[in-house]
Amino acid sequence: xxxxxxxxxxxxxxxxxxxxxxxxxxxxxxxxxxxxxxxxxxxxxxxxxxxxxxxxxxxxxxxxxxxxxxxxxxxxxxxxxxxxxxxxxxxxxxxxxxxxxxxxxxxxxxxxxxxxxxxxxxxxxxxxxxxxxxxxxxxxxxxxxxxxxxxxxxxxxxxxxxxxxxxxxxxxxxxxxxxxxxxxxxxxxxxxxxxxxxxxxxxxxxxxxxxxxxxxxxxxxxxxxxxxxxxxxxxxxxxxxxxxxxxxxxxxxxxxxxxxxxxxxxxxxxxxxxxxxxxxxxxxxxxxxxxxxxxxxxxxxxxxxxxxxxxxxxxxxxxxxxxxxxxxxxxxxxxxxxxxxxxxxxxxxxxxxxxxxxxxxxxxxxxxxxxxxxxxxxxxxxxxxxxxxxxxxxxxxxxxxxxx
Numbered sequence: 001x002x003x004x005x006x007x008x009x010x011x012x013x014x015x016x017x018x019x020x021x022x023x024x025x026x027x028x029x030x031x032x033x034x035x036x037x038x039x040x041x042x043x044x045x046x047x048x049x050x051x052x053x054x055x056x057x058x059x060x061x062x063x064x065x066x067x068x069x070x071x072x073x074x075x076x077x078x079x080x081x082x083x084x085x086x087x088x089x090x091x092x093x094x095x096x097x098x099x100x101x102x103x104x105x106x107x108x109x110x111x112x113x114x115x116x117x118x119x120x121x122x123x124x125x126x127x128x129x130x131x132x133x134x135x136x137x138x139x140x141x142x143x144x145x146x147x148x149x150x151x152x153x154x155x156x157x158x159x160x161x162x163x164x165x166x167x168x169x170x171x172x173x174x175x176x177x178x179x180x181x182x183x184x185x186x187x188x189x190x191x192x193x194x195x196x197x198x199x200x201x202x203x204x205x206x207x208x209x210x211x212x213x214x215x216x217x218x219x220x221x222x223x224x225x226x227x228x229x230x231x232x233x234x235x236x237x238x239x240x241x242x243x244x245x246x247x248x249x250x251x252x253x254x255x256x257x258x259x260x261x262x263x264x265x266x267x268x269x270x271x272x273x274x275x276x277x278x279x280x281x282x283x284x285x286x287x288x289x290x291x292x293x294x295x296x297x298x299x300x301x302x303x304x305x306x307x308x309x310x311x312x313x314x315x316x317x318x319x320x321x322x323x324x325x326x327x328x329x330x331x332x333x334x335x336x337x338x339x340x341x342x343x344x345x346x347x348x349x350x351x352x353x354x355x356x357x358x359x360x361x362x363x364x365x366x367x368x369x370x371x372x373x374x375x376x377x378x379x380x381x382x383x384x385x386x387x388x389x390x391x392x393x394x395x396x397x398x399x400x401x402x403x404x
Contacts, residue, residue: 028322031071034060034315035099037086037114038129040078043207043233044106046261048129048307052076052104054298055308058291059315070323075099079110081206086110087117094121100328101126101318104311108132108178115144124318124330128310131231131257132182133393136355140400143330145318145337147358148279148310148347151179152393154257155187155229157277157386160194161364162225162254168196170254171223173214173238175230176203183229183256186393199223208234211241219247231257236265243270259305263367263379271379274367279360280306280346281380287345303377309346314358317342317350351388355400362391 036056038048053076060072075097079086086107093099094117102118103126105111111130118125119141127135128147131154135146170191174180180203188198199221202214215238218226226242228235235255242253255262258276282292282303291312295304304312321336322328334352342350347360365380373379395403 028070028326028328030098031073032101032319032322032328033073033075033093033097033099034318035090035093035102036074036076036104036311037079037089037102037110038076038104039081039106040076042081044081044129044231044307046265047232047259047305048104048106048311051295051299051302051304051308052129052311054295055304055311056103056315058294058298059312059319063316063319067319067323072319079105079107081107081110083109083113087113090114090117094123100124100322101315101330101333103128103315103318104307105130106307108134108182111135112139112178115139115141118330119143122330123328124333126311126314126318128314129307130179132178133186133398134178134182136353136357136393137398137400140355140398140402142356142402143334144356145314145334145352145358146356147314148306149257149277149362150357150392151182151256152186153279153362153391154277155183155185156190156393157362157364157391158254158256158275159187159190159196161275161277161383162252163191163194163196167224167252167254168194169199169223170196170225170227171199171218171221172201172227172229173211173218174201174203175206175208175234177206179231179257180229184227187227187229187256204230204234206234209237211238212245215242215245215247219245219251224252225254226251228253228255231255231259232262236262239266239270259307260303260377260379261305264377268368268370268373268379271367272369275383276365276367276380277362277386278306278365278380279362280304280309281363281365282309283378283380284363284382291346301376313344313346313350317344349388353395354403355395355398356402357392357395357398359388359392361388362386
């Protein structure tokens with residue numbers, strides 16, 4: 001699946017095609033092409049997918065109000081959760097279509113592969129929907145920015161909150177690729193630091209569907225907590241099947257990465273009481289509510305997830321930095337993004353660290369009961385704010401070779 005949304009005029013588009021990629025590398029002389037590489041039809045389609053294309057378009061619309069003659073074009077494609085397809089699409093965009101940056105990138109394996117390619121080609125990877133903390137650790141690059149969250153932030157915040165309630169023995173149900181592996185790893189570190197123990201772990205393939213065997217293993221482990229180191233459709237199915245197998249209330253469920261679309265799919269009756277960490281919720285501030293309203297108008301009433309918010313904010317920050325730097329060369333654009341704090345309408349004050357981590361506050365929420373909710377997407381009640389300097393892994397601890 002591939003389609004594009006044009007903001008540029010026909011004359012500007014024709015000019016940029018004549019100029020080619022090499023000329024664009026010398027300066028911002030034609031439409032800036034932003035590639036939204038997402039999961040359009042798989043387990044992350046509701047978290048990202050078409051909504052990410054809409055979010056990028058909203059960023060392009062807002063940038064056009066301040067950009068003068070500089071135009072933006074949004075292109076998009078489905079990576080199908082396959083790194084080889086993601087890489088092939090990214091290469092085509094870079095070699096044939098002059099794409100300046102690639103954003104979204106749900107699926108950590110795809111994100112790691114594409115980010116490495118972007119480093120080689122000196123273009124910016126905006127990993128706004130990828131969670132593996134390796135992107136700002138051993139795999140960090142001067143052309144990568146990870147905007148929303150990561151496995152360290154999600155695992156640490158959730159483990160500390162749940163263990164703080166005395167629930168310290170865990171069993172992990174983990175999706176068997178980069179995201180799940182990093183989520184389990186980073187949550188385990190935080191859990192053990194809080195005095196907890198791991199009773200066992202079962203890996204499952206992406207889009208597994210049937211969780212009977214691992215759920216029975218978890219139930220027999222004696223663990224207090226079933227920790228779901230997965231997300232999207234896998235997390236939703238695991239929660240539903242855990243209820244069918246009668247795991248609750250003897251076991252509590254700690255979902256390490258939950259988004260608004262997942263709660264909507266589960267329904268409040270099944271999801272009520274879940275505690276989660278999120279960097280964005282549409283009903284938190286006037287700025288988030290305004291964005292939510294604009295997004296919902298284009299998405300048949302659906303409210304944005306934090307992935308959608310991350311696509312909007314990182315795309316807008318990139319466009320402004322490319323304009324100010326006068327180039328789309330990745331190292332120079334990321335350096336411009338790091339120059340000063342970004343006053344972002346959706347995430348508050350954002351700073352970009354040397355390892356590419358976008359640092360901002362993270363919030364702990366609890367899912368409302370059906371009686372507490374006033375209607376669709378009114379799902380979260382706030383519990384606490386985790387300041388950015390505490391929410392993300394310390395700069396010196398990630399193993400990023402860029403950090404001196």
